[in-house]
Amino acid sequence: MPKIYRVVGDTSTGMKFVVEVVGERPYDALEKVYSVLGSRHKLKRTQIRIREVSVVEPSSAKSNEAKMLMVLEKVVRY
Template sequence: MSVRIYRVTGRMRIGMQWQRFSLELLATKPSEAVEKAYSELGSRHKLKRSMIRIEEVREISKDEVKRTEILQLLSMESLVKW
């Protein structure tokens, strides 16, 4: 399977408010991207899954990527076999 770039957007409950988020993640399929989003937000903000609402998961092209870390990892992909 090849690694693809996904943008996961939604809302997370911080205190008494729902805050929007958008994550760019590397994954082989959309369900893996959702799991990574739950994991990343849960560990970073100490949130349970019930406090995270995933609204959209879509594959994006390299031109749409905003995070430099993702671009750096993609450039390394040719050196490392997944």
């Protein structure tokens, strides 16, 4: 069952971030964060420092996208 993870960290450029993503395991959440930050901000994995990964209850999640994904019964990935 997927969970919502809140990932907190910073980058070597000085940017701090808090991202909520959906994943089966914490590792999946980290991979999603690396992918999103790398593509949006042209950062390499070595430039991203993860400080904390925690599970968030759907009722206290701030990300609407994460809440919507939790409502779905089945997600098909290609």
